[in-house]
Amino acid sequence: MVITRHRKPVAALVRVEELAQLERLRAAGPEAGLLSLAGGWPGSKGLADLIERSAARAETDLPATD
Amino acid sequence: MAYLFDAGAIAELLRPDPAPTYLEWLGSVPREEQFTSAVVVGELYRAAFRSADRDRQLAALEERLRRAVTILPYDRNTALVCGALRALVELSDIALPDAELQVAATAIYHGLELVTSDPPRYQQVPGLIVKPVPAGRRGSTLPG
Numbered sequence: 001m002v003i004t005r006h007r008k009p010v011a012a013l014v015r016v017e018e019l020a021q022l023e024r025l026r027a028a029g030p031e032a033g034l035l036s037l038a039g040g041w042p043g044s045k046g047l048a049d050l051i052e053r054s055a056a057r058a059e060t061d062l063p064a065t066d
Numbered sequence: 067m068a069y070l071f072d073a074g075a076i077a078e079l080l081r082p083d084p085a086p087t088y089l090e091w092l093g094s095v096p097r098e099e100q101f102t103s104a105v106v107v108g109e110l111y112r113a114a115f116r117s118a119d120r121d122r123q124l125a126a127l128e129e130r131l132r133r134a135v136t137i138l139p140y141d142r143n144t145a146l147v148c149g150a151l152r153a154l155v156e157l158s159d160i161a162l163p164d165a166e167l168q169v170a171a172t173a174i175y176h177g178l179e180l181v182t183s184d185p186p187r188y189q190q191v192p193g194l195i196v197k198p199v200p201a202g203r204r205g206s207t208l209p210g
Contacts, residue, residue, distance in 0.1 A: 033097035034071060036134050038089050040080035041126045043119050048077040050113035055074055055184065 068099035070173040071135065072166075073109040074183035075199050076102065087200040101136045103172040105165050138172050147171040151191065160190045170194050 003011040040048070078084050079092075110131065114123040138144075148171035155162055162170075170191045173180040182188060185198040 032134070033092070033095070033100045034076070034079060034134050035089065035092050037076070037079045037130055038084055038092075039082055041130070043117070043122055044080040044126065045082055046119075047110075047113050047117055047123050048080040050116055051073050051077040051080075051109060052183075054109065054113055054116075 068101060068176075068178050069095060069181045069197060070101045070103060070138070070169070070176070070178040071106070072102075072169055072180060072182045072184075073106045075181045076106065076110065076131075076135075078183050078199055085199070085201060091200045098136075100134075101138050101176070101178055103138050103169045104140050105168045105172065107131065107137055109165060138176060140168050140172060144168070144172045144175045147175045151193075154192055155190075158190070162187065162191065167191075 001013040002009045003013070078088060110127055111124070114120060114127055117123040140148075148168050151167055151171055151174070155167070166187060170180065170188060172178075173195075174193050179195045179197045180188060181197045181199060183199045185196050188194055188196050
């Protein structure tokens with residue numbers, strides 16, 4: 001539903017789900033998303049290795065439960 | 067459907083030859099449906115600080131990551147979900163590190179599927195929908 005003033009559209013009523021999507025879009029910006037990271041940058045393979053090793057170590061470092 | 071990418075899912079992209087099936091799927095996910103958690107970003111920064119070329123890796127993360135994905139905070143609401151999850155997993159003897167629980171809680175609170183390269187790690191978390199990183203042989207070139 002569009003609200004007009006002097007026959008000019010000035011606002012619109014939208015469903016809550018559409019508002020949520022609009023807010024997501026606003027937060028997201030125009031960039032290409034995670035696909036833009038594909039292939040990384042110089043040295044990023046080493047970074048990926050460190051991330052995976054650190055996740056594996058966190059799993060083995062878990063404290064024993066009572 | 068919208069998605070939250072964990073550290074392993076993002077690490078896979080940072081390799082020179084990510085799996086083409088992953089890239090193809092990712093290309094079908096709208097930018098506004100791609101999220102990660104501040105906890106994941108902390109894990110990425112931790113790795114960068116431990117890297118041999120720390121300054122370059124930190125600068126690249128700072129410049130590229132922030133623009134590529136929406137970062138959700140770990141806040142009071144997600145902490146509430148995380149507390150409930152921790153109580154549940156402690157009762158059921160599921161072993162999951164704090165950071166993973168916080169990431170899982172963020173996905174559950176925001177109604178997101180968790181994209182991960184390590185699905186077994188999360189499979190017993192109640193209420194969490196897990197989407198494995200589409201597997202396949204890593205490619206030698208990226209699609210144009």
